[in-house]
Amino acid sequence: xxxxxxxxxxxxxxxxxxxxxxxxSRSWLKHFFDEFxxxxxxxxxxxxxxxxxxxxxxxxxxxxxxxxxxCNLQVVSxxxxxxxxxxxxxxxxxxxxxxxxxxGEDVGIVVGTNNGGASPLQDALLSKxxxxxxxxxxLYGGCELYxxxxxVPGGTGQFSIRRYFTNVLGGAIAVAEVGLYSPGYNATDTxxxxxxxxxxxxxxxxxxxxxILRVTITPQIAV
Amino acid sequence: MELKDFxxxxxxxxxxxxxxxxxxxxxxxxxADSPSTRYWFEVDSDGQWHLIAFNDYDPKxxxxxxNPVLSEKPIEVGIVQPDDIKDVLVPGELGxxxxxxxxDDKTGKIIEHRVMKSKxxxxxxxxxxxxxxxxxxTSAPVSVRDTGNTLRNVAEVxxxxxxxxxxxxxxxxxxxxxxxxxNGGVYPLAMDNYKIGTLIPNATMNYSAMLYGNPGGDAGTGxxxxxxTRNFTATAPTTVNEIALVCQAVxxxxxxxxxxxxxxxxAGGIAVPNGTTLxxxxxxxxxx
Numbered sequence: 001x002x003x004x005x006x007x008x009x010x011x012x013x014x015x016x017x018x019x020x021x022x023x024x025s026r027s028w029l030k031h032f033f034d035e036f037x038x039x040x041x042x043x044x045x046x047x048x049x050x051x052x053x054x055x056x057x058x059x060x061x062x063x064x065x066x067x068x069x070x071c072n073l074q075v076v077s078x079x080x081x082x083x084x085x086x087x088x089x090x091x092x093x094x095x096x097x098x099x100x101x102x103x104g105e106d107v108g109i110v111v112g113t114n115n116g117g118a119s120p121l122q123d124a125l126l127s128k129x130x131x132x133x134x135x136x137x138x139l140y141g142g143c144e145l146y147x148x149x150x151x152v153p154g155g156t157g158q159f160s161i162r163r164y165f166t167n168v169l170g171g172a173i174a175v176a177e178v179g180l181y182s183p184g185y186n187a188t189d190t191x192x193x194x195x196x197x198x199x200x201x202x203x204x205x206x207x208x209x210x211x212i213l214r215v216t217i218t219p220q221i222a223v
Numbered sequence: 224m225e226l227k228d229f230x231x232x233x234x235x236x237x238x239x240x241x242x243x244x245x246x247x248x249x250x251x252x253x254x255a256d257s258p259s260t261r262y263w264f265e266v267d268s269d270g271q272w273h274l275i276a277f278n279d280y281d282p283k284x285x286x287x288x289x290n291p292v293l294s295e296k297p298i299e300v301g302i303v304q305p306d307d308i309k310d311v312l313v314p315g316e317l318g319x320x321x322x323x324x325x326x327d328d329k330t331g332k333i334i335e336h337r338v339m340k341s342k343x344x345x346x347x348x349x350x351x352x353x354x355x356x357x358x359x360x361t362s363a364p365v366s367v368r369d370t371g372n373t374l375r376n377v378a379e380v381x382x383x384x385x386x387x388x389x390x391x392x393x394x395x396x397x398x399x400x401x402x403x404x405x406n407g408g409v410y411p412l413a414m415d416n417y418k419i420g421t422l423i424p425n426a427t428m429n430y431s432a433m434l435y436g437n438p439g440g441d442a443g444t445g446x447x448x449x450x451x452t453r454n455f456t457a458t459a460p461t462t463v464n465e466i467a468l469v470c471q472a473v474x475x476x477x478x479x480x481x482x483x484x485x486x487x488x489x490a491g492g493i494a495v496p497n498g499t500t501l502x503x504x505x506x507x508x509x510x511x
Contacts, residue, residue, distance in 0.1 A: 002317045002344050028317045028509035030440030030447035036507070037449050039355075040470065041435040042390040071379075073355040118511045120440040120447040145357040148365065150346045152415045157349040161356065182356075219317075219352065221344040223414045 001223075004028070004197075006178065007216040008205050015212070025199050025217060030120045032196040034058060035072040035184045050192040051106070051124040051181060058184045071183045071191045075161055077108035080131030080140030105131035106193050107181050108143025109163040109215050115176035115200050124195045125179045129165075138165040138173060138207065147218075158220040165213040174204035178215055226255055226262050234271040240264055318344075319485060321466065322504040323493050328456065334499060341487050341505065346414050348484035351472055354379060355386055361475045368417045370397070370481045375474040377482075385479060388471040389451060391433050394425045398469040398481045399433040400453040400503050406464040407488050416486050419467045428455040428463075428495065436506075448508040455501040462492040468505055 004025035010018045034048045038058050047057045058072070082104045114126030131140045141164035148159040161180070167173055180197035197217070207213045224239060240253050253264040253272065263276040319341035325334040350367045354377050359365055364376035379386065391399030405420025436450030451468070468485040485505070495501045 001342060004317065027511040028447075029511070030438055032317075032509065033438040033440075033447055033449045033507060036387065037435070037438050039387040040389045040449075040451065041433075042388050046438055071358065073352070074358045075356045076358055118445075119442045120445055120509065120511050121442050145353060148350065148353045150349070150414065152346070152413065155414045157346050157414060159349065159353045159356075219349065221346075221349050221414075223343045223345070223412060 002219065002221050005216075005218040005220065006199055007214075007218070008175075008178075008201065009214040009216075010205055010207060011212040011214065013210045013212070018211070019205065021205070025197070027118045027120075027199045028197050029122055029195060031123070031184075031194040032073075035182060035194060035196060038185065039072055048184075048194065049123040050184075050194055053123055054192075056184070056186055056192045056194075059186060071185055073182050073196070075108045075143060075180050075182050075196075076145050077106075077143035077163075078104035079142045080105035102183070102191075102193060103131070104142065105140040107183060109161060109217060110140075110179045110181050111138065111165055111175045111213070111215065112177040112179070113174055113204075115202055115204065118198060118200050122195060122198055124181075125177050125198060127177075128179075129173060129175070133168040133170070135170040136173060137170055138213070139168055140165060155223040156220060157222075158218055161217045161219075163215055165207065165215065167207045167209055167211050167213075170209060172206050172208045174206050175213060176201050176204040178217075180217065226260070229262060229264075229274045231274050234273065235264070237266075237270075237272060240272055317509040318507075320504075320506040320508055321487055322502075322506065323463075323466075323489070324502045324504075325493065325495055326500050326502065328498055328500055334496070335493060337489075337493065339487075339489075341485060343412060343416075343486050343488075345416055345484055345486060347417065347482040351377065351386055351470070351482060351484065354472070364475050367472070367480075367482055368415070370418045370469060370483055372417055375480045375482075377472050377480070378475050386470070386472040387484075389433055389468065391430070391453075393432045394430055396422060396425050396430055398471055399430075400451060400505060401430075401467050401469055402428060402455055402463045402501070402503070403465040403467070404462065406492065412486060412488055417483055419469075419483065419486065420465055423455075423461060423463065427459055428457055428461055428501070430455060445511040446508055448506050451505045451507070453503050455495070455503070457495045457497050457499055457501070460497050461495045463495060463501060464489050464492040466503055 006025040007022045009020045034046050050056050112125035112128045116126045130137045143163040150157040178199045179195050181193050182196045183191035184194050255262045264272045265275045266272050321339050321341040323337045350365050354365050359378045361378040364378040366374045367377045369375050389399045402423050403419040403421045410420035431454040434452040438449045440447035466487050467483050469481050469483045471479050474480050
């Protein structure tokens, strides 16, 4: 059994908890399997839309020690507006999509304002909240993974994915969708970003000016 | 009211049906599963729901026990073709369905067919998923027990991309989907299982190469999935009691290791007579 817990916590600027919601998450998307597929089959290709709606071919590793879907399913990420690279070489080279690194807010947990219905075929959040400090924007912190624990007697195992979003100078923002963006390997030492998980938050969580939203996604297994 | 209490000829509300677990909702149909039986409901023009059929989990037997009152009515079987009827998880769950088919190689006749929910993702699965999602560097690897009972430091070594590779070749019993004869008596099922209980060798059940079905998704059912398949041809009568999925990953020395990520015990076992082939499908699924 594999399930996922979504936790939304809203804090004031002094980190006093104002609101907490926790429930089972519902929405791993087809692109989760699209990114898993080249890894497990190793030779298969799949063409899907990235978060920009552009068709990209995900490739598998055809030549050992030369290339591979190393970044698939990655959700760890740097903070917003910082360049995000992944290692592609064992000799210290770094690259992502040629010379253009992706921004931290384009990988990991992302939030949006549109509560439109969930479909396994979605390519992106319907209305992603931008990283920034003006009205309608949130500051994206780094997306971190922690808490890998195995409880053998209890027959459970889990880890957590977590990100902080800060409303610095904007007005109230209603967060109505949560997603996970992850890069996928594109064969020529490039990666593109795909939406592997999207969750509708209803009712929306309103993050007022000066408040902080903490989003935690916890995958769990149980025997 | 439990699912078994629904009767032909009665009217029900959508809420009465949807209070049950494991529901597929289609525009005109609801498919509801009890632990042993699948129930089919159809809505009429007045918005009333009727039980139209129930059957076991064999998707090839769609209309056994058909409501006699409705049997004269054309049924839009296109909506309920086997390919459309996926064995669902609880909404929101990401998991695996295990499908077992025994086929007579001479006649092509299917001798046995079972579909069940795979229950046992093991600790190695969540550890390797963490490695992938965290892009664990070699300086901070995760210690994962391999099928040889040795802890290995696993990380995403640059350009390898090996994690979760299951591409076992023909006759290779060391990874991919593998089968065994232990019903849990020798090696009880637990979170920390790292190997199959009693491996059935290739000499007894000829292992094919691993096969894969492309990722697919369906907005109507909310289901997306990929399929991993392997065939096992019996050279002697064999009973399969356990099935496992073993993948490869690279440790920090750059060496490819093998890790068991799923192990399922088959209640009662599945008999595979000499000259027949067992086809095992692991369908990794999620439902929104």
